[in-house]
Amino acid sequence: MFGKEVTVGGWVQDVRNLGGISFLQLRDSRGVIQITTLKKRSMELFDLVASIPRESVVLVTGEAKQSKEARAGFEVLPSRIDILNKAETPLPLGVVDKVGADLDTRLNNRFMDLRKEEVRATFRIKSITLQGIRGYLSAQGFTEVSTPKIVAAGAEGGSTLFQVRYFDRNAYLAQSPQLYKQNLMATGLDRIFEIAPAFRAEASDTIRHIAEFASLDVELAFINSSEDVMEVAEGIVVNSLNHVREHAKAELKALGVELGEPLTPFPRVKYADAVEMVRSKGMKLEHGEDLGTEGEKLLGDVMMAEKKAELYFITEFPTALKRSTFYAKRRDDDPELTGYFDLDYKGQEIVSGGQREHRYDVLTEQMRENNLSLESFEFYLKAFRYGMPPHGGFGFGVERYVQKMLGLPNIREAVLYPRDRSRLTP
Ligand code: ATP
Numbered sequence: 001m002f003g004k005e006v007t008v009g010g011w012v013q014d015v016r017n018l019g020g021i022s023f024l025q026l027r028d029s030r031g032v033i034q035i036t037t038l039k040k041r042s043m044e045l046f047d048l049v050a051s052i053p054r055e056s057v058v059l060v061t062g063e064a065k066q067s068k069e070a071r072a073g074f075e076v077l078p079s080r081i082d083i084l085n086k087a088e089t090p091l092p093l094g095v096v097d098k099v100g101a102d103l104d105t106r107l108n109n110r111f112m113d114l115r116k117e118e119v120r121a122t123f124r125i126k127s128i129t130l131q132g133i134r135g136y137l138s139a140q141g142f143t144e145v146s147t148p149k150i151v152a153a154g155a156e157g158g159s160t161l162f163q164v165r166y167f168d169r170n171a172y173l174a175q176s177p178q179l180y181k182q183n184l185m186a187t188g189l190d191r192i193f194e195i196a197p198a199f200r201a202e203a204s205d206t207i208r209h210i211a212e213f214a215s216l217d218v219e220l221a222f223i224n225s226s227e228d229v230m231e232v233a234e235g236i237v238v239n240s241l242n243h244v245r246e247h248a249k250a251e252l253k254a255l256g257v258e259l260g261e262p263l264t265p266f267p268r269v270k271y272a273d274a275v276e277m278v279r280s281k282g283m284k285l286e287h288g289e290d291l292g293t294e295g296e297k298l299l300g301d302v303m304m305a306e307k308k309a310e311l312y313f314i315t316e317f318p319t320a321l322k323r324s325t326f327y328a329k330r331r332d333d334d335p336e337l338t339g340y341f342d343l344d345y346k347g348q349e350i351v352s353g354g355q356r357e358h359r360y361d362v363l364t365e366q367m368r369e370n371n372l373s374l375e376s377f378e379f380y381l382k383a384f385r386y387g388m389p390p391h392g393g394f395g396f397g398v399e400r401y402v403q404k405m406l407g408l409p410n411i412r413e414a415v416l417y418p419r420d421r422s423r424l425t426p
Contacts, residue, residue, distance in 0.1 A: 034070040055087040121251035132243025147180035160200040173199035181219040185391040186383040190221040212419040219393030226339035226354040229392040300347020345404040353394020360384040
């Protein structure tokens, strides 16, 4: 390459002018190349370089020359520079500024924010994570499916439903594919998964809730218990972490993240024991109450301190707590408990699931307890009257997973264009 003519395109990150010589830092998707212009070689090019605003897009043609000083190991001595798109000044957001902008400013100018290597690295890793998940599930015989996102009824409670106008009727944006993935269990497509947006009109702004998130949903039939479901959840995490470790080395480095191997099998903590553990840390919590953000965090601290476990299951959730999850199977030996589980990662729930109730009579009774109108769930219920095998599954929040994997302070960092109560653009 050295001594040859090359053409490189990219963004003008910075220009340093030292009188007779100037250095233009040209950034592309792979890194930064130094363009060195000498006044004595071409006054015209030298003046042109001095006039280009930062972040403009240029095409540089010139000789590639080995250089010990340049970061890439070479520099380009230009014979021609074309400005393809001149950036306005001032910039709405600095790309190489030492002082970081606040998240809102960054999200308002996401295209600019993404020019930072470490911000792009998050989304490369998210993509590699999804590749790892798809690869694992496909190898395990799962079929990827797509279910409707415009639906007639919600499955996760009315308070977080987004209503939309659907021709001359009202409809909703799907909170989860729950009813459809269960419906598919009556078909012979025994092991399915879907990776698609889920929509929730979350009432409060938190660092782990957004109004539109990528939900990985898995459902499998002919299971014996929730253990069969947990095995798949654990397999997904272990295998996708391995995949990221192997295929995202540069991106992990850019973010300064070292991905350790999780302790396996993931430890299991019964809900009742989890309550005791967070109480021992001083939190006031009654048996039967949701651990909540604070409880989950405290439990994460205890699991780390005592077991060095970043990933662990919380099992045996009480029926009282999961009552609104009308499709959860209660234990035959103790109906006050479900076989439901959460998978938590560093003190935050990322997965929730378990064995579903597949017996029509019991299911409809549980729906009545929740004051649900059976008529509006007829399409769902029908499948339970004509041969529904035992089955189970889970919902897995992709962004929460990436957030915890990379230690991101806010889930919004793991979404290109997040949606929340106050954000509808960009
Ligand atoms: P939480 O109690 O944390 O609000 P949830 O119990 O409502 O979550 P589920 O309905 O069980 O969550 O959904 C399964 C998974 O989907 C969660 O474990 C989480 O990873 C993800 N998830 C749910 N709601 C959101 C949201 N608003 N934003 C991002 N991810 C979410």
